[in-house]
Amino acid sequence: MFDFIKKLLRSAPWNRQQVQSSPQSLDEADHGVPKPEAFPQFPPAPPRVILQDPSQYWSQVTARQYDAPMGVFKDTSLFALYRLYELIVLDKVLSYRNALEAFWRTRNWPIQEIEDPKDDDPERYAVLAGCTYLLMRSFNQRVKLGLRRDMPSLITPEEAEMLRQIPDESRPYEAVPEWATQVAPLSETLAIPTEEGEILTSKDDDRADPDFLSKNILLSTPHISFT
Numbered sequence: 689m690f691d692f693i694k695k696l697l698r699s700a701p702w703n704r705q706q707v708q709s710s711p712q713s714l715d716e717a718d719h720g721v722p723k724p725e726a727f728p729q730f731p732p733a734p735p736r737v738i739l740q741d742p743s744q745y746w747s748q749v750t751a752r753q754y755d756a757p758m759g760v761f762k763d764t765s766l767f768a769l770y771r772l773y774e775l776i777v778l779d780k781v782l783s784y785r786n787a788l789e790a791f792w793r794t795r796n797w798p799i800q801e802i803e804d805p806k807d808d809d810p811e812r813y814a815v816l817a818g819c820t821y822l823l824m825r826s827f828n829q830r831v832k833l834g835l836r837r838d839m840p841s842l843i844t845p846e847e848a849e850m851l852r853q854i855p856d857e858s859r860p861y862e863a864v865p866e867w868a869t870q871v872a873p874l875s876e877t878l879a880i881p882t883e884e885g886e887i888l889t890s891k892d893d894d895r896a897d898p899d900f901l902s903k904n905i906l907l908s909t910p911h912i913s914f915t
Contacts (some may be wrong), residue, residue: 691801713877720747725752726753728755730767731805735812739780740789749774749775764803771789772819773816774782775819776822779883779910785914794883795837798862799823799827799863799865801867802868815870815903818905820864822899823862827862834853834854834859874905878904879907880907
């Protein structure tokens with residue numbers, strides 16, 4: 689699995705050149721090379737492992753200085769999807785909304801073209817699939833308003849009004865990848881609590897996210913709007 693990552697591996701030890709490591713993240717004994725904890729693990733832990741100690745896992749996430757695994761030079765939409773996966777399982781609302789916006793701003797990452805991770809953990813694979821639906825719903829809310837991913841962050845009221853006049857059929861709505869539609873529902877329901885620890889107990893709960901529910905994952909519908 690993950691044969692594609694082998695193509696990205698290089699001898700250099702870090703990826704995000706634009707992010708400077710703080711002195712605390714450097715191991716002086718290794719001549720200034722960032723420590724392994726400055727990078728995400730790939731793939732990250734399965735959902736139930738994360739939920740065993742969310743606070744400890746979050747501390748690992750916040751200790752990172754780089755987006756891609758150690759030795760990888762280029763961030764990808766799949767790495768970003770895994771990062772979103774972690775934030776959704778942890779229910780870090782502000783962080784996953786920021787992640788959605790960062791994905792939106794990376795205009796060369798069409799949702800439909802996110803590579804199939806072929807994840808060998810069924811629960812992690814199902815949550816990843818659900819996350820593509822979150823991306824689609826979040827982005828298409830904006831597209832429905834006339835916004836596009838190749839637009840500047842700030843536009844004038846006149847420009848906004850012109851965008852609202854674009855016919856709906858001419859707007860660049862996004863779709864989930866084909867692999868996400870093919871991920872089978874879990875044989876056992878996975879319940880993901882809120883950050884405060886609340887767990888939905890019924891699939892009939894109006895708060896349950898419908899796309900995750902289709903994968904037999906029970907969680908409150910995430911707040912996917914961003915400015």
